[in-house]
Amino acid sequence: QQQVRQSPQSLTVWxxxxxxxxxxYENSAFDYFPWYQQFPGEGPALLIAIRSVSDKKxxxxxxxxxxxxxxxxxxxxxxxxxxxxxxxxxxxxxSGYNKLTFGKGTVLLVSP
Amino acid sequence: EAAVTQSPRSKVAVTGGKVTLSCHQxxxxxxxxxxxxxTGHGLRLIxxxxxxxxxxxxxxxxxxxxxxxxxxxxxxxxELASLSQTAVYFCASSDAREGNQAPLFGEGTRxxxx
Numbered sequence: 498q499q500q501v502r503q504s505p506q507s508l509t510v511w512x513x514x515x516x517x518x519x520x521x522y523e524n525s526a527f528d529y530f531p532w533y534q535q536f537p538g539e540g541p542a543l544l545i546a547i548r549s550v551s552d553k554k555x556x557x558x559x560x561x562x563x564x565x566x567x568x569x570x571x572x573x574x575x576x577x578x579x580x581x582x583x584x585x586x587x588x589x590x591x592s593g594y595n596k597l598t599f600g601k602g603t604v605l606l607v608s609p
Numbered sequence: 610e611a612a613v614t615q616s617p618r619s620k621v622a623v624t625g626g627k628v629t630l631s632c633h634q635x636x637x638x639x640x641x642x643x644x645x646x647x648t649g650h651g652l653r654l655i656x657x658x659x660x661x662x663x664x665x666x667x668x669x670x671x672x673x674x675x676x677x678x679x680x681x682x683x684x685x686x687x688e689l690a691s692l693s694q695t696a697v698y699f700c701a702s703s704d705a706r707e708g709n710q711a712p713l714f715g716e717g718t719r720x721x722x723x
Contacts (some may be wrong), residue, residue, distance in 0.1 A: 507694060531711035540613075540714035541652070560672055590710050594668070595640055595659065595703065597712055601651040 500524050503600035511608055516577045518603045521569040521585030527589035528546075532561065532572050534583045544585070549588050577607040588601070612636070613715035615700050621721045630718050632700030640703040641683040643667070643675060645696040658683055659705070678681055680688040682701065690722045 498520045502521050510516045520530070528549040544553040545560045547570065552565035558575040574581055587600040622628045634641065640659050644652040655665030656675035664675040664700045672694060674686040685701075687694055697719050701712035 516660055523680060533714075538717075541714045542710050543713065544710050588711075590709065595705060595710055596654060597642070597701075597703075597710075598654075599644075599652040601649065 500527075500598050501558065501587055501600040503585075503587050503603050505603060506601070507604040507606070509606045509608060510577050512578060513525045514577055516574040516581070516605055516607070518572040518574070518585050518587070518605070519569065520571065520587050520600055521567075524589070525568070525589065526591040526593065527598075529590040529592070529594050530561070530563065530570055531588050532559075533586040533588060534601075535586065535602075541586060546587075574605070577609050579603075581605065582607045610709055612701055613700055613719055615698075615715040616681065617718060617719050618716065619721075621723060622690045624690060624692060624722055626690050628690050628696055630685040630687075630700075630720070632683045632715060633673040634683075634702040634713075635681070636702050636704075636713060637680075638702035638713075639680070639705045640700045640710075641677065642703070643673075643683070643685045644668070644699045644701065646699060647696050647705075647715075654663075655685065655698075668681070673709075674680075692722050695720060695722045 531546035534544045535541045545582045560573040563570040584602045642657040643655045658664045658677040676684045701714045703712040
């Protein structure tokens with residue numbers, strides 16, 4: 498049973514466009530949602546995170562939009578650059594257990 | 610600088626052999642985790658620990674043991690390595706405080722079992 502789903506599996510955008518990565522979850526107990534960025538050969542790096550009491554979080558060119566009722570969220574990468582090409586993972590935490598559940602990731606390619 | 614350090618960074622093991630992966634964190638975090646990453650599966654939790662001398666099973670614990678001898682150190686042990694355990698393994702640590710729970714990851718250990 499996949500508790501965190503990401504779409505699309507892969508996404509190609511042109512340099513300067515906004516990339517939109519989607520995530521949905523099933524467990525209502527999830528209350529904290531970090532997004533990670535991973536480059537080949539490296540570990541996942543924390544990008545931005547949102548708590549379920551908020552509906553939006555911004556950090557630089559990255560924005561999370563969160564819809565608790567629909568159990569989904571999205572990561573918007575504004576003014577995408579080739580250096581943003583990476584795999585992005587949506588994750589979810591139930592604070593009662595502090596265990597992180599990952600989606601399978603979205604591979605983003607930003608073409609110049 | 611806070612960090613999670615894994616060793617070795619890569620390893621080749623023989624089927625049936627014993628493998629120990631080590632992790633050291635300087636973040637002063639209570640929680641530590643071991644994940645494995647396989648193409649098409651994302652990251653899956655093997656074992657975790659929230660205090661020294663105690664470990665908990667994650668989502669895929671079969672074939673793995675874990676040891677947390679101190680707050681800073683967390684090991685993953687494969688007593689009888691199998692071909693299916695070829696993967697990249699990541700260690701992570703996290704704070705228990707609400708809003709700060711996102712784990713910080715190490716660089717990974719690439720394990721090949723032959």
